[in-house]
Amino acid sequence: MLGNPNVHRMTTQLTIEGMTCAACASRVGRALQAVPGVTHAHVNLATERAEITGDVTLATLLEAVEESGYGAHPFTPAEDRAAARAAEQHSLGRAAALALALALPLLLLEMSGHLLPAIHHWIAQTIGLPASHMIQAGLATAILAGPGFRFFRLGLPALWRSAPDMNALVAIGAGAAWVYSMAILATTPGEAVYFESAGVIVALVLLGRWLEGRARGRTSGAIRALSRLAPRIARRADGSEVALDALALGDALLIRPGEAIPTDGTVLTGTSFLDQSMFTGEPMPVARGPGDAVLGGSVNQSGALTIRVDKLGGDTLLAGVIRMVEEAQNAQMPIQALVDRITLWFVPAVMAVAALTFALWLAFGPSLAVALTHAVAVLIIACPCAMGLATPTSIMVGMGRAASLGVLFRHGDALQRLADVQGIAFDKTGTLTEG
Template structure:
């Protein structure tokens, strides 16, 4: 199975993406095709007999040619030319290979699917030394292509507006200022004014308006009309009829010699204006990706035997030692080798608090160093870095289709033919009712223009684009196509406990002392004894002492008894740490500490009794503490009307104690991974269920839930099984994901309502159903303005999602 992506610049609306996908799926061997309107790209999975070149031909036949590029590779003369050609041709994305006699290969490939350097590496893998002789420039990032498109449309709008201005003045000026009609008739003459309108309108259609003719008319020939077809037909009909009035008025019935050049020119200008505003808004919608790309620095300071050199980030390799200056941006992923400081990782986690970095800790490309100088060893470059993977996930998410889009696709597929039929019906009815040729034509043109399904096609993808971009800013990465919609429908959300709601490691939470030793002295002595133990609970005691700046005392004669505890001699004093049985076996009465130990145990904490010189003196309470914002996450979900549960493999007392602390009433404890799946299945009786986890043992539950959310701090296995990745370790990400999902779906419903309601309301008006009752019709110019504004409204409404889940 091979997979490749094509850049298809000719996609302009949701109907276009549907045609692109259907054209590819009709080819034998194609198993999946997903078009991304915002990125102007399509990803296709295929196997024999399909090939990249045959898929490109299928798209060209459908009217959507791909963006291609060429490179010329030189290879060693001793290499077998057929082997070279076969290896290159087998590369996904390569369209054709031509071998020249002078050991050169001219390769044509789909832009954005493969780079010339990759082709060189492929030949190198066969033992063939090759080099790039010439190559087409690499495709620009999506954000740059969108900016270039907006700039091109701006130029077209300006040219079209300048050419349309005299036409509009000559046609509409007399209506706005009646004396102007007599001035023009006396000084210029009607024939001259019409000739001027003809010339300028022809220029509008021939240059800025050519895009509609170039795309729309071939689609008509293929019997697959789309929005460009409607604009082309409407503008050409108005121009063609008016041209006949100017050039051959004798062939028209008397009284039908009105011209409508202004309708054709203004239609083109207004729709181009709408597209320009739409392209600008799309650029703003895609700012999340632009900001992520901008996080990559261009150069890095690399240590070399001869000193420090500044290299392009593309030249870095794993193992390089990179110097990070105060305030500098981390170039690629690595491990700190020297220095101590804090790094701002808000671009990854959304959390503003900088993270402490010491030797041995990871740093991520794109994050910002604080005030300390650091040195780190490169561990990943290029597409392997965390930032590159995040960008790839976000770009993929922005091109995903939600289940609701399937309905929109079905509607837009039949919408254009239905509109053309309604336009024809409108013309026939008006003409049959004796309204005359010209008014009938104007009404038919208005129907075609007003009904362009641009807003419908944009309603879903633009909301996904902005929503997933906002998710990236909040540290939420949607990995599955329908997760964004399904998460909005969730009724119950279940958390794993350890590592998800809790820190995942034991810590000293309480210290009970009988009169005698001070807390500092006891903790210092206990840490001295526990420092010689490998037990996780012992490490918690040592960390608690270190957190208070207490150096562990020196210990000797350390004896550990499994299942009981540990004894040692510390600074000449005998210390014993363990459970009640350990004290009793040592001849020490644990009764003075029993009540407090039991109280700690009831709270789900592990009590460790301490005796000094044969006297019971303290109880240490050790537990896996809840994360700082876990309770806040639970409360936020409950405010959204979602039932919160916790599923844990821990013992019931501990799990229930954590549940009480966080306000979770439904706790399922003591279950294995299979038990988590069964618990989730039972919860589905009340509606869709989401699960949040982080460990390998959570993978089955993440896959079994309607929506699985994995903490980015968890294992790769858990992340692969999840639908949504919460970058970092903050459980509040689950609440933000739900809020964002609901905001996106609410936005999509608003957009679809506007788009459908707009067409439903204005198509009858354009057909003239109100005219017999004294109501208004709808001129082609007003229809074009309304159609363009509907698309701009949809995109502008989607942009509000940039503030969602704040």
């Protein structure tokens, strides 16, 4: 078929950067689905990946994601993405630690007096309430301008595009509390301020995202374990070591007893027993001699072997297994479609409820401060992350655990249907071990 070689007529996978909640994933999915030529687009928040099918160039897809406010690049191998996630998690951990360190004295200055009135009197008699409020203003400003600035950097542009997300909710809630408190501090010193609400909100949300990132990182452990089955260094027949990336088809490799086979090949010389249980489920080692095929990731049990390299990189069976697990983890299950429809309208609905709450309390409540605190509470507690993450994270955990036990799912929806299975029948001996 003739045509533009840069046009993708099959499935393209992208790594999406900057998603923090289910609303983000829904927004990226809508942006990709709106691209002319795209027939299907699915974004998985847990794996941070998008799967797109249709006649469209890679550049067009990347541009669509960037216009929606997020970053994207072609999907990279699990090991590379794991390193990037570790760096992101480290940065988020430092931000959460700094925010908590600043929020703790802020919380003590404002709230400890409500628990122990003596502390309130002590603060009033020593530094005075105006000075206490000034210190709180400095701490809250440091939190919002430092570790919490990410919420404003991501949330306000999303709000400007009429596509608010969780970052926008936090930015509006914390920002409103800070602006109101600064106005009180400037006009009527000594009145109640809410700097602790702004600072503690940001600190707790950052802590929650750090814990969420840790949970997501653990779910990809099965894929990393699979990729580590094949060694990164191979040994040529003359005994010299060479990186796996430097091998070529037809190279002769020496496999000593106890070593893992680096890639798929054929035995040239030697006889041995190999542990292939990861691929076949067979508990007993299998005999291999000249002319027999061997699989990368298998472990040589006894004698030394010399093998010829037949497949490399993504063509090996182990790479295919890893690809199968990744595709199954990234698949959209039927229940996820319902979740996506809910989260699409969740954030705008929350903002509408918060605005209504503010208006009602302002009209019938005792003061502006009470109306503000109730509206901020609605904004902050309404995080759709749990809904958006529950299904994809469950898929990742379940399929990752199954892969570690040697059970591989070809399709993501098979896991959901398995809940209704009452029994499994296997036709004859060899079905589980030989296929």
